[in-house]
Amino acid sequence: MKWVGLIFILFLQNHLVLGAKHYLFKTCEQSGFCKRNIHYAHNIEENYYTIDSFNIDETKAYISGNLIKSIPQGEISLNWQLGIVNGGFRFTVDEERHVKGIVNSKRFSPANEFNIEYVSRDQVSIEKSDILHISYNSTVIKVYPKFKIEVYDDKKLTMQINDDNLLNFEHYRLNNEGQMNTPESDFNMFQDDFKDSRDDKLPLGPESIALDFKFKGYQHLYGLPEHSDSLELGDKLYRLFNVDIFEYEINSTLPMYGSIPFLLAMNEQSSMGLFWINAADTYVDVKHSNQDTSTHWISENGVMDFIVFTKDSNRDIQKKYGDITGFTVLPPLFSLGYHQCRWNYNDEADVLDITEKFDEYEIPYDTIWLDIEYTDNKKYFTWNENFPNPTRMLQALDHTGRNLVVIIDPHIKKDYDVSNYLVENKLTIMNSQNSTYYGHCWPGESVWVDSLNPKVQQYWDSLHTSSGFMGNSSNVHIWNDMNEISVFDGPETSSPKDNLHYGGWEDRSVHNINGMKFHEITYDSLIKRQQETTRQRPFILTRSYFSGSQKTAAMWTGDNMSKWEYLKISIPMVLNNGLAGMPFAGADVGGFFGDPSKELLTRWYQTGIFYPFFRAHAHIDSRRREPWIPGDPFTSYIRDAIKLRYALLPVFYTSFYESSINGAPVLKPIFYDTGKHFDIEDEFYIGNSGILVKPVTEPDVKEQKIILPESGKYYNFVNGIPSTVTYKGDETISIPVTLNDIPMFVKGGHIIFTQPRYRRSSKLMVNDPYTITVFLDENNKADGDLYADDGESFNYQNGQFLKVHVEANESRINFVVENSWNAKYINKVIVVGKDIKTFNVKISLNGNYTFKFENQHIHELIHDEL
The missing domain is CATH 2.60.40.1760 (glycosyl hydrolase (family 31))
Structure with a gap:
């Protein structure tokens, strides 16, 4: 029977992948x-x-x-x-x-x-x-x-x-x-x-x-959002209707997973x-x-x-x-690190072997993911025999600061204790006759959790507590997928519109908030669970979303393909979500369907390190493609890119803090602050850092053109390496690139904080010192900000955080501590500017310190407390 069920699911999967074309979805005329x-x-x-x-x-x-x-x-x-x-x-x-x-x-x-x-x-x-x-x-x-x-x-x-x-x-x-x-x-x-x-x-x-x-x-x-189309809206008819759309096309206004x-x-x-x-x-x-x-x-x-x-x-x-x-939740720091996922890692040994290989190749990573195959016959809140001791596995991951994310979808397999409870207590979505609705999804015949029903919350809480399948481990988090909702045999691969939710509301009335309500009940359950462990803020990834989803979840762009055009379109898709108030966004690095070439995989990592949500993911039929699989030089290039993401974590975390209080995007199109170049969708700034990026998204590129959108000067920052080479702003330039190059620049007048030491995970970086890099503008001035907290608890809401504003000129760097918390350390100050000579810099912070800088352009300060 198990094989029969597997064959049935594979049939559905192949049928939908091959057949999910325009005819499945209504046009306006229909x-x-x-x-x-x-x-x-x-x-x-x-x-x-x-x-x-x-x-x-x-x-x-x-x-x-x-x-x-x-x-x-x-x-x-x-x-x-x-x-x-x-x-x-x-x-x-x-x-x-x-x-x-x-x-x-x-x-x-x-x-x-x-x-x-x-x-x-x-x-x-x-x-x-x-x-x-x-x-x-x-x-x-x-x-x-x-x-x-x-x-x-x-x-x-x-x-x-x-x-x-x-x-x-x-x-x-x-x-x-x-x-x-x-x-x-x-x-x-x-x-x-x-x-x-x-x-x-x-x-x-x-x-x-x-x-x-x-x-x-x-x-x-x-x-x-969400559409796989250009950043700027054209003369088109856009549809907002949350659906599961397999192998979505690019440059399309077909509906997608979120609205x-x-x-x-x-x-x-x-x-x-x-x-x-x-x-x-x-x-x-x-x-x-x-x-x-x-x-x-x-x-x-x-x-x-x-x-x-x-x-x-x-x-x-x-x-x-x-x-x-609402504003985007301030995420736990680990969730801004690198996530390794595929459908599916086979067993506990596979999970731990992947972790060991990351350490062997000295590639940092924070989280490994398990898709639906970890369950017992696709019954959520269960583990199959390949994961006999999840607590042991989670403890092994926790030893190096790693986390696990497991998938929990709203479709619940018919005839086991979870679905039976939901049906008996009328906590499911109902059909038009107000009886439990049954449809087909990955487990076969299924029922769907009615997340609009307030009585669901208590039961959902019980499934996520320490007495449930997650145990006492605090390094496990949740992936809510298929929550559009996806129904394989439903109209437009979704719920019939005359299905009923709590309160007698038809699905046609509440359809686009269904996914949000589902990840919200999960978030509430995890909040209550964390009251037992008190360690980490919850992390939830959702595929379906609506206005307000940013308060409790991150999103990704769904089932993309291993093709160059999908890499390219991922940038405007992520940028557009940020403009619409959903900045914690990303796309599957490498593409979900298919097998990327080694060049494409490398370029996708070099782009993906800038997605606010950075995860590699692959279909069950795709070949393994962990960073070491392509071999050198590609593995080295990918390693360098991932290490750069970790070095820039202070920049991303500070940008997320700013977004959590004012709604600004974490990645900003270049027109966002400049008021010009409205048609540019393949360049972006990271928050207010002044870091400008134009990833390479086409094959065989030897030269990259970049628009430097503002007047003033820009510093070459290719691969995150500061340089005294500058360019005049408000112009278009070309630079040579090799496969190892990530075109990056910093607008003069900015100061950035980085943590470049290699660590196996972000948790192990918490006490690492900062490198401060000062990019002086044409007036030899610069400023920047740093936000830091423990990266995992809610103690920041009680004032336990560090917020520093830094100002610099040709002779002084001044730190203004707006909120003091734990001591942090600086091990290097890099001052970049062509007009800088050998000089004394006074750093004012709870007193004056004088340091001698002997290098003309790059200066170091070792172990001074911040």
């Missing part, structure tokens, strides 16, 4: 709600929506009223609300629906997942007239009786909402008799013709929402943001015209609910978006 709204957009000639009345709250900057939709039979009364939030405004439209049945008749909004607060009434001026004027700071919002909204910043028109009359709110009705205006279509209002979803009940009929937003004077739009309905619009002077608060299947049509960009948002159902972040800097927009959705 999605009833999308086709109806595109038809509406092409045929609309008048505005059917009118502001009827409104009331102003006395304490909060909040207005509510009636919005009347005209139809041939008469009028439909809708509820609208507008409130001023920090940095923008929120607008909602809803309707009252009272329909008896097992399906929740209310419209769903995921707004309860977020922290949305309105400012006080006294901060806002509201003038009543035919046109409603709302003024706050330098922003004016005009709401017109024939529904339209205009936004003015500094007296300049920056946004028009419903200027093209594309507002379409499909109200509840039993049939279409007298219910449709002339431009409306009745395509698939009460049925679904798509071949794999013809059983969809559509119990509430048509309920889509749509609206147009025109960004005035903004030509550059970013966000809307963040956040858009960042930029020009040379400022930015605007738009957060469409909706968890349903959504299409966004983007069109550029002259200096403006129009977007048409279409969701299958839900409350119409959005926040516009008005004109500001992109940093401030992301800070305000983060204030609402």
Whole structure:
């Protein structure tokens, strides 16, 4: 029977890999709600929506009223609300629906997942007239009786909402008799013709929402992950619908594993943001015209609910978006190290042998991963006979500071104690008749955890405690995969949309938050588990995500391929997630499917060391490709790259700290701070470090062109080695590269902290001294920052961290300790600048120290306490 099950799974796997093409996924033409709204957009000639009345709250900057939709039979009364939030405004439209049945008749909004607060009434001026004027700071919002909204910043028109009359709110009705205006279509209002979803009940009929937003004077739009497409949004129709998409194509707007309905619009002077608060299947049509960009948002159902972040800097927009959705969790330090994964490592001996080989080849690594084959017959929360003593294995890993990550997916194999408990206690996703839903995934016939059910949490906690399968080990963490959710025999490889979640919500309403809710219950369980061990912050990797996922998980770009074009597209994909508030992102180094050439594998490591999440991963049918497999010189090049990642860990950790408090990306496109070069998607800065990188992502490259985007001077920092060779900024240069070269530069005026000593893992680096490298600008000045804590506990929340700002000129380096914690040490100071002569440098820190530097450009300071 075991072989029969294996053959069945392999059949499914091969069938899906070979057959997961466009025909599995709906186009707009095949999605009833999308086709109806595109038809509406092409045929609309008048505005059917009118502001009827409104009331102003006395304490909060909040207005509510009636919005009347005209139809041939008469009028439909809708509820609208507008409130001023920090940095923008929120607008909602809803309707009252009272329909008896097992399906929740209310419209769903995921707004309860977020922290949305309105400012006080006294901060806002509201003038009543035919046109409603709302003024706050330098922003004016005009709401017109024939529904339209205009936004003015500094007296300049920056946004028009419903200027093209594309507002379409499909109200509840039993049939279409007298219910449709002339431009409306009745395509698939009460049925679904798509071949794999013809059983969809559509119990509430048509309920889509749509609206147009025109960004005035903004030509550059970013966000809307996840798509394997260019960084800047083009004139395309993007779909946000979390699905398991095997062997995804590049340069595609097909839906993928995650959805963040956040858009960042930029020009040379400022930015605007738009957060469409909706968890349903959504299409966004983007069109550029002259200096403006129009977007048409279409969701299958839900409350119409959005926040516009008005004109500001992109940093401030992301800070305000983060204030609402949350900032990325400050990760444990080990999770920023190198992760070694494949589907699958065979047994305990294999795991420990891999660890020994990393030490033998002097390649640092922090974490080894186990895919589904570690379980007993694909039953989660179990171990198979190849792992007879997991505690012993974890202790062996812990000896050198290594960690283990195991996979736990939401599909639970039918007929064992975990699934039986879930079914008996009605903690599963239900079908449209409100009975447990069964479908097929890796274990065969399975049930799915309903992570929206609050009663799930207690049981999930029990499965993750020390009495559960994880034991007392504190160096084990979790990988939540397949949580879109993935259903092999479901429509679009996912859950039927009329499946039911807790509260009677259809999957069509909550679909895109399902993955986030799943990794959130895992995070909560691990937090409670850590109360027993008190050692490490949890680490969770998720494949499916939504706005807010950054608070509890990292993500990766899913099942990519071992091809050069997938290496190249990984950079804009990771950058775009950072712009949308999900900076802890990465891609499978080497590609998941296939066997990379030795050159490709080397170049992928040299790129992957800059992903915020740095993991190598491979399919079960791929050949082994651990760093020593290709042999020298490739192994040496890969070793050098991984060691460079570890040397730069202080830079990455400081960047993650900054992101955790202000929402800034860890990797920044070069336009992020410069306001130019908006089309460049293959170069980036690491946080505020001034380190500029352009990885090599094509074969046989002998020369690399790099745009140095800012005026001033840039230092050659190829392979992380400081050099006095400088280049003039705001120009394009070319440098020769060999297979061992990683093109890197540092903008003059920055100071970076590194820890270059080889250690087997990041945990063993905790007491290592820092090397400080000062890259003086044209005025012989520089500054930089360091953040450090214990790297694993939550003690930093109680003030146990070190935060230092460093300033330098031609004769002094000054350390300003903003928060003091454990002693740290400096073993070398490198000052780089062509105009530097032999001189005395005074380092001021709790007193003055004088050191003699004899080398003209590179100076050393040994073992001084920080």
